[in-house]
Amino acid sequence: MSLNDPVDDETLLEVRDLQKHFKVDEGLISSLLRAMTGSESDYVHAVDGVTFDLKRGETLGLAGESGCGKTTTGMSLVKLHEATDGSIRFRGTDLTDANEEEMVQFRQNAQMIFQDPFESLNPRMTVYDTIAEPLRIHDIRNETARVRRALEFAELQPPDQYFDQYPHELSGGQRQRVAIARALVLDPDFIVADEPVSMLDVSLRAGVLSLMERMTEEFDLSVVYISHDLSLLRHMCDRLAIMYMGKIVEKGPTEDVIEHPQHPYTRSLINAVPVPDPGVGRERVELAGEVGDAIDVPSGCRFHGRCSEYIGDICETEDPPLEAKADFDGSQKVACHLYEPAEGVDSTRVDDVTDTTAPDDSAASAND
Amino acid sequence: MATQDEPSIFADLDDSTVDESEEQVNRWKRNLRLWRETLGEQWRMLTNDLLVKLAMVTMAFFMAVAIFAPFIAPHQPLNRQYETDAELIIADWVDPMFIDSESVYVLGTTAEGFDIFSQLIYGSRAALLVGLLAAVFTAGIGTLVGLTAGYYGGKIDDTLMRIVDFLYGMPLLPTVIILVALLGPSLWNIIFAIIVLQWRSTARVIRSQALSLRERPFVKAAQVAGASDWHIISRHLAPNVLPMSFLYGAFAIAWAILAEAGVSFIGLGDPNRVSWGTMLQSSRAYAALDFGVWWWFVPPGICIGLVVISGFLIGRGYEEITNPELR
Incomplete structure (x- = not known):
């Protein structure tokens, strides 16, 4: 898929010049001093002008070193952060000035999978309650059947056996599968996956990754993968964007970027x-x-x-x-x-x- | 939801056949079962410890006494006893049964002619009323304020925590004395004064927990799914801080009873109600110690000690559940 091709598919997400700046915390005295001298307060430029499009069914990888703003970008995409500037359009609706109804619509369609499955599940909620929660929030019927279906899809079989289990009774891989089932139960169109396997045992990664591939395919999902692991992104993504200090420095089809990187x-x-080959010199x-x-x-x-x-x-x-x-x-x-x-x-x-x-x-x- | 033409694993589910009320019933049944399991497990852990078990038995005993006080106590606690039915001579300083076998009073009578045993029995009502009410409100207000401040942060947090700071600047007993002096000596005012000063520490601790909980990914996940603030506070934050609120509630029982006894001992207790503190106060006022009338002031002292120690032991036992590292 080339970027210059005319766009036939529906563009799901349009991100334009997305910026997220965090105000630097300061004490009372220094803020008073600042007010007197009239200087402006400091901001951390976490994301500083990110632009991309995401088509239906497309997977985009965001790569870069720690602190380059890739996670902040991901969180802004699902509106966990209010963007400082720029716009995010989901199916043509601008999320920065969406009304309540449009936001509810968006919340049903956009989900996030988090890095640490030990932290992303409430320790005092059972698997069933965790997965059923989004359904309850959006008042969707046929709860049990949907939860069962989502668990089956996440290869937690038989599903009824997991209903009453608490997260501490599950392994890391099972927890991440529960987190994926929770993200899928609303039948979303768009998912942000923030380092989905980096906290898992290497032996479990392949299974979870193949589940995510299957999920992308069967749900016709658009996914933004956030990772520092380029080999993972190469495996999972159609397109790749490399970030450095809050900006995208290189963006294109995965193979082009990996095989012929241009930016230093x-x-x-x-x-x-x-x-993994000692003979390869480079x-x-x-x-x-x-x-x-x-x-x-x-x-x-x-x-x-x-x-x-x-x-x-x-x-x-x-x-x-x-x-x-x-x-x-x-x-x-x-x-x-x-x-x-x-x-x-x-x-x-x-x-x-x-x-x-x-x-x-x-x-x-x-x-x- | 996805549009119709999209492939979906949920496409074949027929939502129209589902009975809404049946689903509701099933959900309630499930929740009830889960609650029972959790409570049962905590109960087992709590009763594992012999000391905690003894403390609970003691507490239960005093509760039973308080509830059935009118049936146990032979006399009204504030009715004077007379030597004859003509009500001419007050039966004061009567020796208890175990000293004077002729006496009809289990623990004798006070200088004012009140039956000490009946006072002791009725005194448990005041103690437990103060302890339980103070505990419920201390834990309740502290948890609500702490969760609100911790979850919302910013200006709300600042405002609430400055109030807590202000309350921290006030010493417990002197403040209770002043409040009671202003509002008038009644048991309800003492309870009110104790609550006002006790929720501060609960609020602080719960706030610190809420601060760390709200940054956890499972809260973020709920936010992404569109959960409201109330939903997150009630379903995600509250269940995780509840053991901590229970713990503070358990300790609050003991502190409140001590504070009430202290206030009453100083003479600011409710004059129309008997508490163990007022018993101590009047025994001191009539110099019972000098007359060697130990059966007037030792029993209420022992009762205060037992209830307070039981409260602390139950709190301690619960602390081990909330913080397994103490075990």
Whole structure:
């Protein structure tokens, strides 16, 4: 599936320039001082301009290191956070100014699967009550039959045997299956899965992952997978977006991004994935320095301080837009000054994240 | 819900055949069974400990005494006893049965001519009334305030917790004395004063629990599913803090009884009601100690001690259930 193809399928989710900033907590004295001097308070720029589309039945992977804002993005998508700026449209309804009825509709259709199955189930609720809860909230009938069906789908057989069990009586894999059953019982269209298997034993991962594949297929679900595990995302996702400090730096079909990474940060990420073959030699890309300050965001390209391909002042002054580039074959979009923008790319296009004008051609140097 | 043309594992379920009322009944039956199981399990754990069992027996004994006081007590506690039916000479300072075999009073009479045994029996009513009411309201108000402050946070949290801070600045006994002095000496005012000052610590602890619970993923999951604030507080937060509220309630019984006894001893007790504290107070006022009339002040002292210790032991036993590391 290429991004440039005309869109035939229904676009389920449109995210435009999503921003989420958290105010830095401060004491009474310093906030008083701040009010007197008139300076603005500090904000952590957790998500700073994320744009993507998600079609029906499509799976998108969000990858990046810890603290890059991928989980905050996921939580904003299911409205656990109120976005600071930007818009999220679900089936054409803008969620930022949705009325109550539209929100109820959205809550029925969007669910989330959490990282830690030991924390995501209420220890004082039975499996049955946990799964039936969304049905009760939305007042949906035929509770028992639906719960039974959801448990069967999650391969917890026979379902009636699990009804009265408490989470502490279940293994990690079973708990995550219960969490998946809870997410599916409302028959949703869209799921955010935040590191769904990272807390599970390696031996259990394959089973849970195949369950999630089956769920995507049978429910025709659109799923956003959030993970730092690129091999998992490669296995599960149609498209991949790499995030760095709250921005998407590279986005495209999974195979293109993994096989031909273009952004220097993507390259270093992919290089860090261990290859289970001692004979494979590869160029070692090591990142220097630390992730930049999310409060006092670096100017220009946020990666410029650590970039191995640093090409001069433009990296420090111009924020590179996420756009299709002309210099390589892959169909992904990259936010980097290394590449020439593809011809005919209009800066008002959907996928352009920033308002910055396209970089000056003379300053951007081709690397190939 | 998904649109009709979508594949769905729920598509073949026929919702129209389901009897709504039957589902409701089934749900209630299920909930009842689960509650019974949970309570049964906690009861077994609680009664595992011999000390806790003894404490519960003691508590049950005093409760029975309080309930059946009119049948046990031979006289009204505040009716003067007279030597003859002509009601001319008050039967004061009468020795108890075990000293003077002629006496008709089990524990003798007071300087005012009241039957000590009857006072002791009726005194259990005041003690348990104060203890139980204070416990229920302490745990109830503290839990509600704590959950509200912890779940909503922000300004609501700040406001409620500053009130708690303010109450923390007031010492228990002196404040109760002042409140009773202002409102008048009645048992209800003492109970009110104790409650006002006791819910503060429960609120603090429950708030801290709610603060950590509301960030847990199972609360987030409920929010994603569209649960209302009330739903989350009542179904997710409350069940997880309830053992802690019970614990504070159990300790509140003992503290409230002690506080009531203390207030009564100082002389601010309800003049129309007998409590163990007022018994101690009048025995002191008539210098019973100097006359060696120990049967006036030792029995109420022992009763206060027994009830308070029982309260603490039950609380302690419950603490082991809520916090298994203590075992």
